[in-house]
Amino acid sequence: MKKYLSVLSICLLMGCKSTDTSIGKNGKWKLIWQDDFNEEGVLDDTKWTKIKRGKADWANYMTDYDDCYKIENGNLHLMGIVKPEFNKDTVPYLTGGVETKAKFSFQYGKIEIRAKLESAQGAWPAIWMLADKPKYGAYPKNGEIDIMEHLNYEDKIYQTVHSYYTLVLKEKENPPYYATAKADTEQFNVYGLEWYPDKLVFTLNGEPTFEYPKLKDADATQWPFDQPFYLMIDMQLEGSWVGKANPEDLPVQMIVDWVKVYQ
Secondary structure (H helix, E strand, C coil): CHHHHHHHHHHHHHHCCCCCCCCCCCCCCCEEEEECCCCCCCCCCCCCEECCCCCCHHHCCECCCHHHEEEECCEEEEEEEECCCCCCCCCCEEECEEECCCCCCECCEEEEEEEEECCCCCEEEEEEEEECCCCCCCCCCCCEEEEEECCCCCCEEEEEEECHHHHCCCCCECCECEEEEECCCCCCEEEEEEEECCEEEEEECCEEEEEEECCCCCCHHHCCCCCCEEEEEEEEECCCCCCCCCHHHCCEEEEEEEEEEEC
């Protein structure tokens, strides 16, 4: 299986070198990777790894604890919960998240994730992407693509681009680095991205919502999006942006129906 995945990754990367920006504009996308979560109770570990605890806000409570993960009726449930008394972890909450790091990455194409988000004070579900390799150095030089973030009980989602250009050089208006879109997040929606060599087009239920272009005359750090990225999906809690969680609102979950990647 590892040999097969390596060959697949090489083929995908070779196929990604085209600078043809018309790819997909006629709807002729080819499905290259997917997960429908149809194997009851089993997370496919050839595709996904459970995200580990980290020092960043979003990763404060990440865990591989089984109660934060559930696959049933063709859906992946990622939970945010109050830590059970018998669990010896030292944090107040536990959250579940998965990533494709070291197992699948791609460069240019289209990705869509069908998901439903529950709301809670301090809930911060996210679908996002990071560079597979440190081509340009340490974060944030390789960029970050946030396909979807949702805060608390809001009726909108955030779609954002981060990079050295936006975070360090503070170039947040040339071009605008994020937008919001109205969404009934407690219904299933399809959160997506169309990624071309010269622009990122964010979508909601197949409709474009925000475009981030590659600028011709900007600092080179404006466009680190010329390399393979991997996917992360996580049910986050708390942080400086979203605020404190209310334990009375928990548990909360993000329910993922499917993930599909096209080129």
